[in-house]
Amino acid sequence: MISLQRLTKHFGSQVAVDALSLDIPAGQIVGLLGPNGAGKSTTLKMLTGLLVPTSGTATICGHDLLKDPMEVKRCVGFVPDSGAVFESLTGLEYLEMVAALYGIPAEAARERIRQFIAFFDLSFDTLTDKLLGAYSKGMRRKVVITAALLHNPPVVFFDEPLDGLDANAAVGFKALIQTLAREGKAIVYSSHILDVVERVCDRVLIIDKGRLQVDGSPAELVALHGARSLEQLFTSLTGGDDLERKAEDFAKTFRP
Numbered sequence: 001m002i003s004l005q006r007l008t009k010h011f012g013s014q015v016a017v018d019a020l021s022l023d024i025p026a027g028q029i030v031g032l033l034g035p036n037g038a039g040k041s042t043t044l045k046m047l048t049g050l051l052v053p054t055s056g057t058a059t060i061c062g063h064d065l066l067k068d069p070m071e072v073k074r075c076v077g078f079v080p081d082s083g084a085v086f087e088s089l090t091g092l093e094y095l096e097m098v099a100a101l102y103g104i105p106a107e108a109a110r111e112r113i114r115q116f117i118a119f120f121d122l123s124f125d126t127l128t129d130k131l132l133g134a135y136s137k138g139m140r141r142k143v144v145i146t147a148a149l150l151h152n153p154p155v156v157f158f159d160e161p162l163d164g165l166d167a168n169a170a171v172g173f174k175a176l177i178q179t180l181a182r183e184g185k186a187i188v189y190s191s192h193i194l195d196v197v198e199r200v201c202d203r204v205l206i207i208d209k210g211r212l213q214v215d216g217s218p219a220e221l222v223a224l225h226g227a228r229s230l231e232q233l234f235t236s237l238t239g240g241d242d243l244e245r246k247a248e249d250f251a252k253t254f255r256p
């Protein structure tokens with residue numbers, strides 16, 4: 001359903017994403033992990049048409065990213081880590097605008113929006129009366145997730161989706177993506193919350209400096225590398241050795 005073929009992005013002389021090649025079938029939840037600056041967001045931005053690759057390409061639902069960008073956009077939903085929205089619209093205005101852009105008829109859009117606000121426990125009054133600029137971070141996140149799923153895309157990319165969600169909403173969200181995957185959607189989930197990734201994802205990709213380091217199920221990878229957990233595997237692969245000693249040395253600098 002998603003196929004990357006040597007997907008690459010340079011920013012000047014810096015290689016942010018370095019010849020990534022992989023395939024993701026329908027119904028799979030894939031965790032995209034990597035340290036800060038590894039190239040995760042850049043990869044997702046290329047796959048959603050927000051950044052043009054320097055070389056390589058990808059196909060999504062059979063559509064080539066470079067040759068067929070509009071078809072690709074129809075097939076994907078994206079929750080970016082920025083959570084940026086039009087702050088001077090109400091939540092409902094924003095969602096209706098997104099629905100109109102995807103060509104969803106107004107009545108069907110209202111019904112879908114109603115289902116999402118019930119799921120996320122948002123009040124309809126908040127959605128109609130308050131401008132998005134006045135929403136809390138978590139409320140805004142719920143609206144952005146709703147917007148990404150409104151057109152029922154077969155492929156969904158989430159960049160740190162739990163950021164700002166309270167514990168109840170996070171539990172609901174995890175159940176939601178597992179249900180979406182069972183219905184056949186391919187889901188790519190970029191996050192730093194490793195224990196959630198370990199529990200929710202069928203497959204984990206760890207990238208570092210734009211290159212794919214490992215690819216497999218969490219249990220497989222942990223066993224293969226003789227690690228105690230995904231977190232330990234992650235720190236050993238991505239240069240996090242000696243973190244406790246470094247923390248102690250750093251804390252010492254605050255001593256009088």
Ligand SMILES: Nc1ncnc2c1ncn2[C@@H]1O[C@H](COP(=O)(O)OP(=O)(O)OP(=O)(O)O)[C@@H](O)[C@H]1O
Pocket residue numbers: 011016034035036037038039040041042043
């Ligand atoms: N628009 C840009 N212009 C120049 N450099 C960029 C741009 N966007 C990203 N980069 C660089 O590309 C590299 C990869 O960044 P990216 O945002 O993809 O990392 P990330 O894995 O998502 O990191 P984080 O976990 O911190 O969000 C970084 O070194 C970053 O500074």
